[in-house]
Amino acid sequence: xxxxIKIWAALGxxxxxxxxxxxxxxxxxxxxxxxxxxxxGNPGYSVTIGGxxxxxxxxxxxSDLKMEKGGQTAFEARKLNVHADIPKLxxxxxxxxxxxxxYGGRLKGSVDYExxxxxxGPAAWRFTFExxxxxxxxxxxxxxxxxxxxxxxxxxxxxxxxxxQGKGRIEFTVVNGTxxxxxxxxxxxxxxxxxxxxxxxxxxxxxDISRITIKDKSVNGSFQGRISLDDKSxxxxxxxxxxxxxxxxxxxxxxxxxxxxxxxxxSLNTM
Numbered sequence: 001x002x003x004x005i006k007i008w009a010a011l012g013x014x015x016x017x018x019x020x021x022x023x024x025x026x027x028x029x030x031x032x033x034x035x036x037x038x039x040x041g042n043p044g045y046s047v048t049i050g051g052x053x054x055x056x057x058x059x060x061x062x063s064d065l066k067m068e069k070g071g072q073t074a075f076e077a078r079k080l081n082v083h084a085d086i087p088k089l090x091x092x093x094x095x096x097x098x099x100x101x102x103y104g105g106r107l108k109g110s111v112d113y114e115x116x117x118x119x120x121g122p123a124a125w126r127f128t129f130e131x132x133x134x135x136x137x138x139x140x141x142x143x144x145x146x147x148x149x150x151x152x153x154x155x156x157x158x159x160x161x162x163x164x165q166g167k168g169r170i171e172f173t174v175v176n177g178t179x180x181x182x183x184x185x186x187x188x189x190x191x192x193x194x195x196x197x198x199x200x201x202x203x204x205x206x207x208d209i210s211r212i213t214i215k216d217k218s219v220n221g222s223f224q225g226r227i228s229l230d231d232k233s234x235x236x237x238x239x240x241x242x243x244x245x246x247x248x249x250x251x252x253x254x255x256x257x258x259x260x261x262x263x264x265x266x267s268l269n270t271m
Contacts, residue, residue, distance in 0.1 A: 030060040030082050033094065037111055038067065040161050041125075043232055045069045059083040067139070074138035077102055098127075105131035105149070113160070125168075126155040134174060142235045142264045148177020148196065156202065164229040168202040179214065182265040186257070191245075191268075192216055205229050209241065221245035223259065235264035242271075 031052040038047045050064030060082045067075040077100045085095035094113040100106070109127030134140045135147040151173050158166020174196040181188055191214060198212040207227040214221050223243030230236040241259040256271040 030084060030096070031062060034062065034065075034080075034082060034096070034098075037096075038065075041163050042067060045074060072138060074141075077107075102129075102132060103136045104133040105129060105151070107132070120160050122158070123160050124155070124157040126153070128153040134177060144180035144182065144190075146174070146177065146179065148174040148193070150174050162231075164202075164205050164231050166202065167204075169200065170202070171199045173197045181259075181268045182261070183267040186268050186270055188268050191219060193219075200227075202229075205231075207237075212241065212243070214245075217248065219245055219247050221257075225259070227263065235262065237263045239263055239266060 031049050035047050035049060039045070045067045046069070048064075048066050048068075049062050050066075051062065053061050062080040062082060063078065065075075065077040065080060066073055080098060080100040082099075083097040085097070088095045093115060094111075096111045098110065099108045107127060107129050109125065111123065111125050113121055113123045115121045130151045132150040134150045135145050140146050140150070152171050154168065154170040156163060156166050156168030158168075174193070176194060177196065178190040178192050179196060180190045193214045193216045195215045196212070198209065200207050200209045202208075205228065207229060209223070209225050209227065212223040221244055223241040225239065225241030225243075227237050227239045230238075239259065239261065242256075243259075244254050244256050246254045258269050258271060259266050260269065261267045
């Protein structure tokens with residue numbers, strides 16, 4: 001009888017420890033790790049998360065995530081569901097699955113680290129996004145605001161804190177929006193589109209753009225080129241794209257054009 005009591009007491013203590021970890025310790029750990037993940041990938045931004053609580057099954061509910069720069073909100077998510085892979089965590093690696101309603105759409109993805117810290121070491125990220133209202137997201141305001149509904153995916157792998165030097169790929173589609181320009185010999189401030197599609201590969205600080213196509217009743221076109229990524233700010237990255245545009249108002253004449261400058265101040269010029 002005494003032996004059984006000891007076994008049940010040990011089980012009770014173990015359960016209490018596990019429940020304490022799950023309800024009181026894990027939410028705080030996930031909160032701090034996620035702040036570290038976002039801050040590492042977005043230097044110059046302050047990142048805050050208002051609250052963290054245990055969720056089911058085996059997850060954490062986060063609230064009021066904000067990214068700010070210069071007193072302006074660049075990104076905001078009211079609620080996020082984050083699930084940690086407990087077996088992997090016990091084995092010494094951090095793996096998080098993230099799901100959030102966002103700007104009228106949805107963001108889902110995963111972040112995997114070889115160790116238990118999000119502040120160093122190799123890592124891999126993969127996210128899909130659907131029907132995000134681009135004009136409501138400050139992170140997509142590169143000088144001027146891209147508009148439309150954004151969908152697609154991005155996946156990257158590399159050293160934590162040196163994301164631009166890693167490898168990855170991205171594909172996206174934006175519908176019913178406008179693509180802004182800051183200057184150029186064509187004198188066009190923005191191109192309207194029914195659909196804007198693109199695909200690119202990242203390798204060692206260079207984003208090779210295999211295609212960007214724009215389709216609208218008034219204009220159609222396609223581009224290829226590259227973006228040399230700036231380590232501190234994507235908006236300051238240098239771009240060079242060459243392609244063609246065909247305007248319906250120009251009797252279908254095809255014009256060869258170049259988009260050059262920075263991501264925040266692209267210029268549209270004829271060759």
